[in-house]
Amino acid sequence: xxxxxxxxxxxxxxxxxxxxxxxxxxxxxxxxxxxxxxxxxxxxxxxxxxxxxxxxxxxxxxxxxxxxxxxxxxxxxxxxxxxxxxxxxxxxxxxxxxxxxxxxxxxxxxxxxxxxxxxxxxxxxxxxxxxxxxxxx
Numbered sequence: 001x002x003x004x005x006x007x008x009x010x011x012x013x014x015x016x017x018x019x020x021x022x023x024x025x026x027x028x029x030x031x032x033x034x035x036x037x038x039x040x041x042x043x044x045x046x047x048x049x050x051x052x053x054x055x056x057x058x059x060x061x062x063x064x065x066x067x068x069x070x071x072x073x074x075x076x077x078x079x080x081x082x083x084x085x086x087x088x089x090x091x092x093x094x095x096x097x098x099x100x101x102x103x104x105x106x107x108x109x110x111x112x113x114x115x116x117x118x119x120x121x122x123x124x125x126x127x128x129x130x131x132x133x134x135x136x137x
Contacts, residue, residue, distance in 0.1 A: 044109030048117035
């Protein structure tokens with residue numbers, strides 16, 4: 001099974017600049033190429049996977065690798081790409097592939113791989129507030 005490639009930075013920036021209201025489907029974008037584009041936005045707490053889970057199977061059938069940009073969500077569709085940004089520093093973002101279910105802790109909306117957590121500068125704190133935007137296929 002082939003894995004989708006991460007999106008280039010300019011595409012992530014374009015998607016991030018599209019106005020979307022929280023936890024709803026956003027307005028249509030006026031440019032013809034993105035006319036039917038709607039983004040789902042979720043706000044909440046993010047945590048990250050421990051290294052002890054390395055190699056364990058994930059919900060989509062792949063194995064967890066700490067160096068890959070992956071994440072787990074209890075509700076979002078698997079094998080979709082999501083852009084995760086810090087709430088306190090909106091320009092600190094990363095693109096992750098949703099590969100697993102979880103976290104199952106009240107108040108948390110996503111579990112990130114170690115690589116994604118490092119990119120979001122959350123290794124020391126362990127938990128941060130994030131904004132998640134799911135990229136349509």
